[in-house]
Amino acid sequence: MENQRGKGLSFARRIYVPRVIGLGFGFFSVGAALYSLNTPSWLWALLLFNGFVWPHLAYQISIRSAFPYQAERRNLLYDSLLGGFWAACVQFNPLTTVTILSMMTMNNVAAGGQRLSLLGALAQLGGMLLGCTIFGFNLNLTMTQAQVWACLPMLTLYPLALGMVCYRLAIKLSQHKRALSALSRTDSLTGLLNHGAWKDLLHLKYQQCRQYHTQATLALIDIDHFKIINDSYGHIVGDAVLRQLSRELKFLLDESELAGRYGGDEFCVILPNLPLNKAEALMEQLRAALLQYRHPDVPQLRVSLSIGLARFQPLYKDALDWLDDADKALYTAKHTGRNTISVALPRPQANDANHSSA
Incomplete structure (x- = not known):
């Protein structure tokens, strides 16, 4: 009305x-x-x-x-x-x-x-x-x-x-x-790209890497034990942690580096034209920054991140292959103590695979 x-x-x-x-x-x-x-x-x-x-x-x-x-x-x-x-x-x-x-x-x-x-x-x-x-x-x-x-x-x-x-x-x-x-492309809580918009950009970046033979690194970021944070301190504190992570991402990344909220407590970043070692160093800065975060109402809260990295490889059939490698690296980070960064191993070349099977 x-x-x-x-x-x-x-x-x-x-x-x-x-x-x-x-x-x-x-x-x-x-x-x-x-x-x-x-x-x-x-x-x-x-x-x-x-x-x-x-x-x-x-x-x-x-x-x-x-x-x-x-x-x-x-x-x-x-x-x-x-x-x-x-x-x-x-x-x-x-x-x-x-x-x-x-x-x-x-x-x-x-x-x-x-x-x-x-x-x-x-x-x-x-x-x-x-x-x-x-x-x-x-x-x-x-x-x-x-x-x-x-x-x-x-x-x-x-x-x-x-x-x-x-x-x-x-x-x-x-x-x-x-x-x-x-607004249709933005996550309302964090101000980052939402799931759909980021996936669209991932497919676009995959095509650019294949066509122009450029390099890029994909990062999947997960907040450790986020459900426990929500259950123990409430969703308001949990939302504050999500917003803090988005602020740190915006601070660390430049305009060409694209961050999104992939879902729940999982974030994703495309780092174009960045070698793997520099991408790993950048994500280490992010992990250290979140470890220093203190919520004013819950000073005992500690926030750590598990991060999986995957560098673009021409062997990928599509963008989902690339995302799958980053997801496997994230799984490794979460199951080897958390609060760490794991890098996906390069996929073997077709001739290497044939030689191994022989």
Whole structure:
């Protein structure tokens, strides 16, 4: 409910400035056509109200409404109704009528698409019928120089204002789209890549290593006895440990080194263009940093890591082979005392394997 109201308020704010500009200049367009006619005083008063009071009143009606979006759509239909009414009042003067109705139709299309433009056209027709009922049907095809000059600002500045509104909306939508895309790829607790996004990058990095013959090292990181941490100290402390590990990863890694949360207490890192010894040294820094971590509410807590490393090998059939080697190295680290780093052994070449079997 609150979110819908927020969207409605945003919609009303977008319409406000174009309405102020459009109806303000529309006053002069209609006024120039009415000037040569026998126009009653009350009609001039209505035109002044429509041109300079109604835009601000419509905005206040929308933002004070419980449903701003629906209120603003009704206001747009009132605009169209009055537009048709003014077309009848100026006796369907071609330039003034086309200027007013086309600008309003443009606004309806931009604001509500086909449905609102159709409703707006019906409202314009209703306004014409109302005007003809009051003043009779008259047709005045004469256009003066004053009417041409009075319509020019409406024809030039109003489309500019509407175009700027649409441009800003497009920029905002693009920003929202990028933000949503980033959120869909990010683990909410740690801010690292989530499982799916990291797996996609692993497959991409595998293809790059094969195609360009580059090297990279894959690391799988597991927090030792994480279930015991959660069971003994609670999930809030466990979450703090996960966030601390993500902070240390972000601190140690550069932009080309890609870290993700693989699941639960398991993290994963792709270290491109990094020799195995340097990758091992980097992971040793990470292991030592977590060992020094102290939770302010649980000072006795000690956090250690088991890490498995696997360097890319051309023998891998796919990225899952690479991941499987890193996982086996992690298994070795966890079953040889934990709090350590294990490196996957190179796979034997095909000819070596054949020679061994022989």
